Amino acid sequence: MKTIGVIGGMSAESTAIYYRELNRLVRERLGGLHSAELLIRSVDFAPIAELQAADRWDETGAILADAARKxxxxxxxxxxxxxxxxxxxxxAIRGAIGVPFLHIGDATAAALKAWGVRRPLLLATRFTMEKAFYKDRLAAAGLDPLVPDQADRDRLQAIIYDELCQGVVRPQSTAAGLEMVARGRSAGVDGVIFGCTEVGLLLSPDQIDVPVVDTTLVHCEAAVNFALA
Structure with missing residues (x-):
């Protein structure tokens, strides 16, 4: 079994899900008392969130590249x-290491295509919904992602940072998320991406009438496939 290195802490809530899911998947594949060979470098999210808000991405890249090297x-x-x-x-991370880096967008695109989804609704942080880095990667895989309107993007950003990243899940926020999905369905989406690793804390696939890809879960599956290959 290969050793999986996880750069976590963004947020700690979702990193805990990675730890649980990676171990669950290895146990299911190998049985008995098996668990994943893991290394976790969990960073302090507060200064990174401040750099995000200030659009200082070169500095966040340096922090994460250092974590990857370690x-x-x-x-x-x-x-x-x-x-x-x-x-x-x-x-920046890829350039700092010699081992493979498994991109979450690639795992997400593969899962969407396996479901036959072409036009997914992307629910994520404002940065992921508005910047090109993620949507372009999905588009390169033949997908046509849709994002919520400005008001919904602002609302979802607040839910993620002010609630989910701090371990708070409010029923009214779940209701707001489902309303975003309903508006997406009216606009013609045929799938939903839980495109922030915390969105799976807010919504459940069984609440939604189209295929859902939880990026955290498919990313973990890709890692375990690699580790056990």
Whole structure:
């Protein structure tokens, strides 16, 4: 089994899901008392969030590249970045290491195509919904992602940072998320991306009448496939 290195902490809530899911998947595949070979470098999210807000992405990239180098030096055979938004710095991370880096957008695109989805609704942080780095990667895979309107993007950003990243899940926020999905369905979407690693805390696929790809879960599946190959 190869060792999976996880850059986490963005947020700690979703990194805990990565730890649980990676171990669950290995146990399901190998049985018995098996668990994943893991290394986790969990960063302090507060200064990174401040840099995000200030649009200082070169600095966040330097922090994450350093984390990736440390994981590789500690023995990681593959690197995961346990956040969608910070894949804006994917190239900085790739350039800092010699081991493979598994991009969350690639795992997401593959899962959507397996479901036959062509026009997914992307629910994520404002950065992921508005900047090109993520949508362009999906488009390159033949997908046509749609994002909510400005008011919904602002509302979802507040839910993610002020609630979900702090372990708070409010029923009214779940209702707001489902309303965003309903508006997307009216606009013709045929699938939904939980495109922030915390959105799976807010919404459940069984609440939605089209295929849902939870990026956290498919990213973990890709990592375990690599580790056990």
């Amino acid at each position: 994981l590789e030096a500690a023995g990681a055979d593959v690197i995961l970045l346990a956040t969608n938004t910070m894949h804006l710095n994917a190239e």
